[in-house]
Amino acid sequence: xxxxxxxxxxxxxxxxxxxxxxxxxxxxxxxxxxxxxxxxxxxxxxxxxx
Amino acid sequence: xxxxxxxxxxxxxxxxxxxxxxxxxxxxxxxxxxxxxxxxxxxxxxxxxxxxxxxxxxxxxxxxxxxxxxxxxxxxxxxxxxxxxxxxxxxxxxxxxxxxxxxxxxxxxxxxxxxxxxxxxxxxxxxxxxxxxxxxxxxxxxxxxxxxxxxxxxxxxxxxxxxxxxxxxxxxxxxxxxxxxxxxxxxxxxxxxxxxxxxxxxxxxxxxxxxxxxxxxxxxxxxxxxxxxxxxxxxxxxxxxxxxxxxxxxxxxxxxxxxxxxxxxxxxxxxxxxxxxxxxxxxxxxxxxxxxxxxxxxxxxxxxxxxxxxxxxxxxxxxxxxxxxxxxxxxxxxxxxxxxxxxxxxxxxxxxxxxxxxxxxxxxxxxxxxxxxxxxxxxxxx
Numbered sequence: 001x002x003x004x005x006x007x008x009x010x011x012x013x014x015x016x017x018x019x020x021x022x023x024x025x026x027x028x029x030x031x032x033x034x035x036x037x038x039x040x041x042x043x044x045x046x047x048x049x050x
Numbered sequence: 051x052x053x054x055x056x057x058x059x060x061x062x063x064x065x066x067x068x069x070x071x072x073x074x075x076x077x078x079x080x081x082x083x084x085x086x087x088x089x090x091x092x093x094x095x096x097x098x099x100x101x102x103x104x105x106x107x108x109x110x111x112x113x114x115x116x117x118x119x120x121x122x123x124x125x126x127x128x129x130x131x132x133x134x135x136x137x138x139x140x141x142x143x144x145x146x147x148x149x150x151x152x153x154x155x156x157x158x159x160x161x162x163x164x165x166x167x168x169x170x171x172x173x174x175x176x177x178x179x180x181x182x183x184x185x186x187x188x189x190x191x192x193x194x195x196x197x198x199x200x201x202x203x204x205x206x207x208x209x210x211x212x213x214x215x216x217x218x219x220x221x222x223x224x225x226x227x228x229x230x231x232x233x234x235x236x237x238x239x240x241x242x243x244x245x246x247x248x249x250x251x252x253x254x255x256x257x258x259x260x261x262x263x264x265x266x267x268x269x270x271x272x273x274x275x276x277x278x279x280x281x282x283x284x285x286x287x288x289x290x291x292x293x294x295x296x297x298x299x300x301x302x303x304x305x306x307x308x309x310x311x312x313x314x315x316x317x318x319x320x321x322x323x324x325x326x327x328x329x330x331x332x333x334x335x336x337x338x339x340x341x342x343x344x345x346x347x348x349x350x351x352x353x354x355x356x357x358x359x360x361x362x363x364x365x366x367x368x369x370x371x372x373x374x375x376x377x378x379x380x381x382x383x384x385x386x387x388x389x390x391x392x393x394x395x396x397x398x399x400x401x402x403x404x405x406x407x408x409x410x411x412x413x414x415x416x417x418x419x420x421x422x423x424x425x426x427x428x429x430x431x432x
Binding site: 016021 | 237
């Protein structure tokens with residue numbers, strides 16, 4: 001019987017460099033007292049921020 | 051005055067401005083783009099030599115009457131319902147997008163537009179921004195944008211120092227309770243994927259520029275509001291201040307007159323009347339242009355530093371319609387309006403189709419498709 005393997009696809013550069021964290025960590029770093037990202041006053045962020 | 055705002059559910063900026071302007075006696079209509087097509091009906095009719103258009107839906111009853119000002123804030127994309135044949139979805143989505151583009155092109159041609167849609171579409175192209183900034187006399191980083199693995203590897207090897215990678219678009223992957231957020235990132239040859247994968251996504255590569263601090267420059271017509279971002283005080287924010295914004299400090303600042311003149315020249319070249327620009331200021335005082343956001347977020351600046359006023363100036367900028375700016379909203383402060391706007395945003399989110407934006411991808415092994423495509427408001431079954 002043939003072995004069935006799940007193919008692991010390589011990720012693009014942007015995904016390799018993306019900062020991984022839990023949602024809780026993200027909110028701790030960006031949220032105000034109500035755990036809301038303040039720098040944009042809500043997601044989504046600017047379309048083309050640097 | 052009669053104003054139209056293109057917006058989406060949860061858009062605090064649009065709500066706050068609308069609340070202020072209504073309080074001043076102006077008529078403001080908010081057009082929630084994602085309500086189309088499930089909650090909104092719109093029509094364009096041409097007959098003989100005449101043409102008419104209309105749009106109706108929650109909080110929307112437009113009959114083609116002209117507006118004085120159109121704030122083309124964020125129009126949001128049409129959102130199709132979850133229950134739809136998957137083979138029809140891309141066709142219907144394209145048809146919706148094209149129809150709405152036609153409609154917006156016919157809405158209030160005589161109004162003062164912030165920003166004109168054609169200018170905005172061009173100005174959102176990062177490489178066009180950088181090219182026009184060069185032409186306007188602004189310093190821009192040496193830049194390679196490419197999907198050519200050989201060019202990318204050579205750029206990294208020849209840079210003579212650290213190189214950063216930037217995407218054209220914000221990206222955000224989610225998988226359960228974990229997220230991956232793509233920001234400006236340092237990159238070296240070891241981080242690059244194999245060439246067959248590297249070529250699949252063109253990127254922007256620039257030498258890492260040493261910073262004294264950064265500037266967020268908001269242009270409202272002839273007025274320029276500059277905030278210094280104290281990004282070098284914390285290790286986490288030195289490369290990209292968005293990595294940790296909670297304690298990020300902002301201070302009032304000003305552009306040197308020559309840089310400000312060139313900023314206005316850039317805006318003129320791009321056909322923009324409003325924009326949020328980002329600069330690096332180097333330790334030796336050079337101002338390096340990074341980008342302009344044709345409809346960037348701006349109230350967070352006043353939120354962070356109440357004396358860097360933007361809500362009142364923005365409202366007066368809209369009301370001026372490109373002419374002399376008055377002081378009708380000079381006493382308006384974001385702090386007095388934010389809670390009301392935020393509460394209204396939460397309440398209105400229940401009545402409108404939610405748009406998650408095109409920033410988010412699933413990181414799960416089985417892709418679930420566009421997140422926004424399955425969105426719908428609570429209690430509404432389109």
